[in-house]
Amino acid sequence: MATTAAGGDNVLLVTDSYKVTHHLQYPPNTTNVYSYFESRGGKFPSTVFFGLQYILKRWLCGKVVTKEKIEEARELYELHFGHDHFNTEGWNYILEKHDGHLPLRIKAVPEGSVVPYKNVLFTVENTDPKCHWLTNYFETLLVQVWYPMTVATNSRYQKEIIAKYMDKTADTFDKLPFMLHDFGFRGSSSVESAGIGGCAHLVNFMGTDTIAAIVTARKFYACNIAGFSIPAAEHSTITTWGKDGEQAAFKNMLEQFPTGLVACVSDSYNIWDACEKLWGGALKELVSGRKDGALVVRPDSGDPPQVVVKVLEILSHQFGKVQNKKGYNLLPPFIRVIQGDGISYESLGDILENMEKNQWSAENLAFGSGGALLQKMDRDTQKCAYKCSYAVCNGKEVNVYKEPITDLGKKSKKGRLSLERMEDGTYITKEQGTGDPKKDLLVTVFENGKLLRDYTFDEIRRNAELPLLLERTQN
Numbered sequence: 001m002a003t004t005a006a007g008g009d010n011v012l013l014v015t016d017s018y019k020v021t022h023h024l025q026y027p028p029n030t031t032n033v034y035s036y037f038e039s040r041g042g043k044f045p046s047t048v049f050f051g052l053q054y055i056l057k058r059w060l061c062g063k064v065v066t067k068e069k070i071e072e073a074r075e076l077y078e079l080h081f082g083h084d085h086f087n088t089e090g091w092n093y094i095l096e097k098h099d100g101h102l103p104l105r106i107k108a109v110p111e112g113s114v115v116p117y118k119n120v121l122f123t124v125e126n127t128d129p130k131c132h133w134l135t136n137y138f139e140t141l142l143v144q145v146w147y148p149m150t151v152a153t154n155s156r157y158q159k160e161i162i163a164k165y166m167d168k169t170a171d172t173f174d175k176l177p178f179m180l181h182d183f184g185f186r187g188s189s190s191v192e193s194a195g196i197g198g199c200a201h202l203v204n205f206m207g208t209d210t211i212a213a214i215v216t217a218r219k220f221y222a223c224n225i226a227g228f229s230i231p232a233a234e235h236s237t238i239t240t241w242g243k244d245g246e247q248a249a250f251k252n253m254l255e256q257f258p259t260g261l262v263a264c265v266s267d268s269y270n271i272w273d274a275c276e277k278l279w280g281g282a283l284k285e286l287v288s289g290r291k292d293g294a295l296v297v298r299p300d301s302g303d304p305p306q307v308v309v310k311v312l313e314i315l316s317h318q319f320g321k322v323q324n325k326k327g328y329n330l331l332p333p334f335i336r337v338i339q340g341d342g343i344s345y346e347s348l349g350d351i352l353e354n355m356e357k358n359q360w361s362a363e364n365l366a367f368g369s370g371g372a373l374l375q376k377m378d379r380d381t382q383k384c385a386y387k388c389s390y391a392v393c394n395g396k397e398v399n400v401y402k403e404p405i406t407d408l409g410k411k412s413k414k415g416r417l418s419l420e421r422m423e424d425g426t427y428i429t430k431e432q433g434t435g436d437p438k439k440d441l442l443v444t445v446f447e448n449g450k451l452l453r454d455y456t457f458d459e460i461r462r463n464a465e466l467p468l469l470l471e472r473t474q475n
């Protein structure tokens with residue numbers, strides 16, 4: 001597809017085919033279509049709203065309609081339908097009347113907000129009465145916010161689990177931002193989605209190997225360095241030394257990276273021997289002599305809850321351990337463990353629970369997560385939907401809704417919506433225009449081609465922070 005003057009791709013092509021025919025299907029003289037987005041429920045009771053800003057900046061801001069794009073779309077849709085259904089006139093109107101800027105208003109809850117499901121998260125409406133057909137043309141694109149939202153949500157619920165065990169077994173929360181590291185780049189469906197999902201994870205954490213996330217945060221969230229990593233081995237950099245060369249490979253890691261943290265996958269042959277005879281044997285002085293930074297042993301196979309505790313036990317036999325103020329065991333500061341295999345929201349707790357049962361503090365360990373962090377989810381995980389709730393047809397206001405007798409769970413909200421917060425902090429969605437505009441938490445983030453609110457990553461991280469952690473910074 002030829003990219004056009006605006007440099008981006010052709011946003012007229014970023015929709016579902018059937019939507020190209022919808023301008024012919026609304027009631028005659030429809031002047032306003034107003035739609036909203038919500039999570040209807042799903043795996044997690046609340047969602048972290050994140051990623052709309054990326055979509056707005058990437059696709060909708062500025063002069064996104066041009067003569068070339070209209071022509072390219074017309075020609076493609078003619079071939080695609082074998083008939084000319086494309087709203088050439090409507091798009092030319094936008095080009096002429098609005099200089100190619102989209103006459104839409106989008107109001108959204110601030111990025112990073114944690115909102116219980118069945119609450120309005122953003123609304124979309126046309127600002128030009130001749131462009132009622134535009135509101136739902138971009139449903140396809142806007143609903144893709146399900147992905148960063150669901151990654152940020154899944155990641156934050158893992159942060160809650162880890163924080164709970166840190167609260168119980170660790171002396172500080174200091175390491176929490178680095179306790180769940182993103183290993184998910186290769187398991188993502190594309191470089192773009194790795195960037196979006198990786199960025200969503202970084203709303204809650206600071207550790208990542210998904211470089212695309214760093215780039216996305218720079219480009220769309222004005223964050224120069226949104227995440228950090230450390231030198232680490234992979235199997236090839238160990239196994240190329242040969243089975244008898246594992247000690248030399250390990251020694252090389254300690255010598256190439258003499259200060260700071262360095263991680264080393266240690267299960268190529270026998271993780272137990274690696275911990276006892278290599279790290280805690282032949283290389284014991286090199287490990288215990290490390291200044292300002294630990295060797296991080298990485299198991300990568302076996303049953304995670306069992307393997308983690310056994311590795312901790314072996315390492316403590318070789319290097320000793322101390323009790324922290326909570327009475328839980330802690331390895332010396334120059335040695336830690338990272339478990340990057342089989343980590344998910346479902347499995348995290350089992351590992352931490354087994355550690356706790358064996359008197360190990362959570363702060364001995366960090367996690368790495370890949371596919372479960374960035375890929376193992378879909379739009380249904382949080383039941384994300386975009387529905388029309390209000391329209392004006394022939395000058396008559398209509399509260400629009402669906403209420404399928406075959407699934408009342410799919411019932412949609414009516415009328416113009418606003419999001420308010422009660423005294424006790426709970427969110428409530430006001431329907432049918434009953435909300436108080438002064439109390440509406442929905443912020444106009446986009447209007448007529450302009451981004452009106454540009455959230456910084458720090459702001460978003462603060463909005464999403466766990467209450468448990470916010471209290472800490474208060475007292």
Ligand SMILES: O=C1OCCC/C1=C\Nc1ccccc1
Pocket residue numbers: 181182183184209229230231232233263264265296298338340368
């Ligand atoms: O071991 C580690 O310690 C902490 C730094 C990252 C790291 C491993 N990274 C990784 C990335 C993608 C797939 C698998 C591992």
